[in-house]
Amino acid sequence: MFDVKTVNQVMDIIKREFRKLDLGHEQVELRDALGRTTAEDVTAHEDIPGFDRSSVDGYAVFSADTFGASETLPAQLKLAGTVQMGKKPDFVLERGYAAYVPTGGQLPEGADAMVMVEYSEDLGDGEVYLHKAAAPGSHLVFRGDDTRVGTVLMKKGTRIRVQDIGALAALGYPRVLAEKRLRVGILSTGDEIVQVDQKPQGSQMRDVNSHLLAAGVREAGGEPVLYGIAGDRYEDIHALVTQALAECHLVLISGGSSVGTRDETLRVMETLEKSALLVHGIAVKPGKPTILARVGQKAVVGLPGHPASAFFIFRVFVRQLIQVLSGTQTVSSRVVKAYMDGNYPSNSGREEYVPVMLEEREGKIKACPVFGKSGLITLLTRADGYVHIQRGAEGLGAGQEVEVELF
Amino acid sequence: MFDVKTVNQVMDIIKREFRKLDLGHEQVELRDALGRTTAEDVTAHEDIPGFDRSSVDGYAVFSADTFGASETLPAQLKLAGTVQMGKKPDFVLERGYAAYVPTGGQLPEGADAMVMVEYSEDLGDGEVYLHKAAAPGSHLVFRGDDTRVGTVLMKKGTRIRVQDIGALAALGYPRVLAEKRLRVGILSTGDEIVQVDQKPQGSQMRDVNSHLLAAGVREAGGEPVLYGIAGDRYEDIHALVTQALAECHLVLISGGSSVGTRDETLRVMETLEKSALLVHGIAVKPGKPTILARVGQKAVVGLPGHPASAFFIFRVFVRQLIQVLSGTQTVSSRVVKAYMDGNYPSNSGREEYVPVMLEEREGKIKACPVFGKSGLITLLTRADGYVHIQRGAEGLGAGQEVEVELF
Numbered sequence: 001m002f003d004v005k006t007v008n009q010v011m012d013i014i015k016r017e018f019r020k021l022d023l024g025h026e027q028v029e030l031r032d033a034l035g036r037t038t039a040e041d042v043t044a045h046e047d048i049p050g051f052d053r054s055s056v057d058g059y060a061v062f063s064a065d066t067f068g069a070s071e072t073l074p075a076q077l078k079l080a081g082t083v084q085m086g087k088k089p090d091f092v093l094e095r096g097y098a099a100y101v102p103t104g105g106q107l108p109e110g111a112d113a114m115v116m117v118e119y120s121e122d123l124g125d126g127e128v129y130l131h132k133a134a135a136p137g138s139h140l141v142f143r144g145d146d147t148r149v150g151t152v153l154m155k156k157g158t159r160i161r162v163q164d165i166g167a168l169a170a171l172g173y174p175r176v177l178a179e180k181r182l183r184v185g186i187l188s189t190g191d192e193i194v195q196v197d198q199k200p201q202g203s204q205m206r207d208v209n210s211h212l213l214a215a216g217v218r219e220a221g222g223e224p225v226l227y228g229i230a231g232d233r234y235e236d237i238h239a240l241v242t243q244a245l246a247e248c249h250l251v252l253i254s255g256g257s258s259v260g261t262r263d264e265t266l267r268v269m270e271t272l273e274k275s276a277l278l279v280h281g282i283a284v285k286p287g288k289p290t291i292l293a294r295v296g297q298k299a300v301v302g303l304p305g306h307p308a309s310a311f312f313i314f315r316v317f318v319r320q321l322i323q324v325l326s327g328t329q330t331v332s333s334r335v336v337k338a339y340m341d342g343n344y345p346s347n348s349g350r351e352e353y354v355p356v357m358l359e360e361r362e363g364k365i366k367a368c369p370v371f372g373k374s375g376l377i378t379l380l381t382r383a384d385g386y387v388h389i390q391r392g393a394e395g396l397g398a399g400q401e402v403e404v405e406l407f
Numbered sequence: 408m409f410d411v412k413t414v415n416q417v418m419d420i421i422k423r424e425f426r427k428l429d430l431g432h433e434q435v436e437l438r439d440a441l442g443r444t445t446a447e448d449v450t451a452h453e454d455i456p457g458f459d460r461s462s463v464d465g466y467a468v469f470s471a472d473t474f475g476a477s478e479t480l481p482a483q484l485k486l487a488g489t490v491q492m493g494k495k496p497d498f499v500l501e502r503g504y505a506a507y508v509p510t511g512g513q514l515p516e517g518a519d520a521m522v523m524v525e526y527s528e529d530l531g532d533g534e535v536y537l538h539k540a541a542a543p544g545s546h547l548v549f550r551g552d553d554t555r556v557g558t559v560l561m562k563k564g565t566r567i568r569v570q571d572i573g574a575l576a577a578l579g580y581p582r583v584l585a586e587k588r589l590r591v592g593i594l595s596t597g598d599e600i601v602q603v604d605q606k607p608q609g610s611q612m613r614d615v616n617s618h619l620l621a622a623g624v625r626e627a628g629g630e631p632v633l634y635g636i637a638g639d640r641y642e643d644i645h646a647l648v649t650q651a652l653a654e655c656h657l658v659l660i661s662g663g664s665s666v667g668t669r670d671e672t673l674r675v676m677e678t679l680e681k682s683a684l685l686v687h688g689i690a691v692k693p694g695k696p697t698i699l700a701r702v703g704q705k706a707v708v709g710l711p712g713h714p715a716s717a718f719f720i721f722r723v724f725v726r727q728l729i730q731v732l733s734g735t736q737t738v739s740s741r742v743v744k745a746y747m748d749g750n751y752p753s754n755s756g757r758e759e760y761v762p763v764m765l766e767e768r769e770g771k772i773k774a775c776p777v778f779g780k781s782g783l784i785t786l787l788t789r790a791d792g793y794v795h796i797q798r799g800a801e802g803l804g805a806g807q808e809v810e811v812e813l814f
Contacts, residue, residue: 030603031631033622034622034626049612050607051609051610055780085597086598086610087609088610102667103666104597104610104612141783146783153788161814162622162718163784163790165619165622166616166618166787167787169613169615170784172603172613174602174603190492190511191491192511192512196576196579196580197579197581199453202494202495202513203457203490203494203511203512203513205511206576206577208573208576212570212573214438215438215572215573216569218438218441232492259464259509259524261492308570332813334741372552373552376548376552377573378455378554378558378560381561381570381574406739407568407570
């Protein structure tokens with residue numbers, strides 16, 4: 001017989017029983033690489049920049065030739081030429097000479113410093129006055145300053161951000177070897193469930209959870225695979241879950257709401273080959289009737305049928321599971337402090353997630369609970385986030401400071 | 408002649424000079440709707456649920472029939488039948504009768520309350536004992552409790568989140584009318600710039616900014632349109648920007664780094680038809696040589712050529728512009744408090760954005776500046792976020808508490 005587990009116990013079980021899976025890898029074009037995870041170390045194959053470069057518009061010089069130069073006593077140098085952007089200089093600088101180089105242009109061989117154009121005076125007769133002394137290396141970016149050949153720029157397992165796309169472009173990666181996305185199979189159970197585009201007859205209900213969970217999986221960086229509606233029969237559910245498990249890393253069965261359907265889902269999860277039932281019931285509101293099993297290294301979750309309950313169970317537990325199985329921090333939470341607007345009683349003996357709207361009044365952010373019967377998904381469209389009430393806490397008092405986890 | 412503007416002045420200009428554009432709209436399948444913006448009010452076309460529903464497994468009753476029922480003195484009722492999930496009950500309940508209804512099942516006509524199965528005893532002879540009195544409405548979700556026909560569930564202009572996908576599914580929307588994405592044209596200038604898959608010759612550089620900016624636009628909910636590399640010539644840049652402006656709402660020209668290329672970009676922006684130059688230079692580090700023009704109701708931004716500078720200008724100003732032009736809060740920032748690890752001097756007289764790595768040491772989060780020459784994009788791959796130094800501040804001292812905006 002299974003005891004109902006606390007939230008912390010379930011989190012511990014997820015960390016203990018699951019680990020990063022080998023997801024395989026694939027080449028991904030740069031334009032599709034944002035948010036993906038590197039499947040190998042990203043190494044520089046060349047020095048960046050590949051040449052000593054000026055970081056200003058001005059004159060390339062031997063720094064020694066500018067020694068002591070000042071506003072009143074300029075260094076007087078002969079002009080060796082002008083460096084073109086993107087071209088290799090076709091001359092070597094010699095002592096006593098200067099050459100014009102635009103920002104980003106290549107430093108001619110021989111030179112070791114730049115003097116900004118602001119401190120120069122082109123005499124028009126092939127000579128230039130420089131009114132400032134330059135230390136060796138002034139206003140230069142040296143070959144390899146950005147990256148040296150062989151440098152590992154991103155370790156395997158790095159989630160690719162906007163600036164990382166830039167770095168990949170700089171290194172000459174038009175595509176990158178990325179981990180495949182975690183495949184998450186999704187199916188709904190319950191004879192009363194119909195497709196979204198169908199009009200429910202009698203007491204039928206539309207399949208909300210498949211779409212809700214698919215969106216959540218996508219937001220968390222996974223790839224949702226929809227298996228449709230399994231109905232109520234053990235054989236049908238078993239067959240569909242078995243197929244989903246063969247094709248995916250994680251399977252979400254969103255339950256029929258009735259005990260009968262839930263029992264069948266439980267039986268399926270118990271009888272899958274290599275299945276180990278880990279959790280049967282969580283002391284949390286909403287979402288108590290949640291089931292978790294490990295099947296080999298993969299995971300199967302039985303979620304409540306009520307969409308709002310399924311949403312919170314996804315948000316709190318399934319996202320954690322996705323992170324563990326895919327081995328990356330794929331979602332991050334944002335928290336704001338707010339003050340409770342009114343009392344919210346709680347004596348369920350379970351941890352509770354309370355959806356709230358945020359309102360700014362009198363210079364303070366107020367958290368207003370979105371009341372309503374549990375399971376009503378439309379309530380959540382009005383919520384900006386939720387407050388987490390600890391087990392044993394006696395609810396929240398008006399004016400109490402709370403942390404709101406934003407959606 | 409243009410004065411260099413402060414960050415706040417530029418933000419004010421963006422809010423004053425630009426407004427939400429009419430982006431047009433399109434039907435988007437539910438699976439692609441996450442993060443999109445509704446282009447019309449989303450209204451319920453029916454009551455949800457469409458019937459009075461039990462929220463427990465148990466017996467539907469006339470509440471009056473259970474009056475006074477207790478553990479020792481049960482109400483004794485005749486069984487009228489069993490309601491099947493998803494089916495309309497084929498009987499009407501009469502006084503003195505009870506009917507079994509699973510969670511989510513439809514309440515038979517006549518009944519006004521549910522008694523949970525835990526408090527029942529089926530005698531097996533067509534009668535049931537109920538050991539608890541039920542108040543009218545107990546354990547019921549009434550028709551329309553979730554949403555009533557005609558209710559506006561999401562206003563036009565709402566960004567669609569995970570739970571909103573669920574609500575759309577519940578309302579029977581297999582697709583939703585969404586605003587088209589803001590189209591952002593991107594082009595690079597500079598004769599020294601080559602494609603990412605080319606090996607730079609001499610002092611050529613790869614086109615980092617097109618990819619960097621495209622990823623940033625995508626992250627901000629826009630649709631990047633790449634126009635390639637325009638070179639250095641006024642005519643070429645003008646032609647490509649004109650085309651991009653005709654096809655997009657916002658155009659990003661990422662500058663050649665040399666003054667020459669920058670001058671041509673400026674001249675293009677000044678000579679575009681209906682162009683009003685708004686900003687030429689921002690007192691910010693990195694990213695000073697930034698240009699902003701309004702062309703009709705559209706925007707053109709000339710960004711610095713250095714990728715790291717372009718990144719910060721995008722992050723701070725272009726994202727703001729995207730939000731104003733698309734009329735939605737498309738990106739949100741996450742901020743953590745940290746303590747400076749070491750001193751960071753600053754006396755540039757400009758606001759400064761300092762990329763930092765975060766490290767946890769001695770139970771505190773330390774912000775460690777990622778030092779290096781400006782413009783080096785690879786530096787940013789090591790940064791977790793950045794610290795904003797106000798203008799006139801004398802840098803940051805070791806141990807000082809700072810707010811780090813996370814990437």
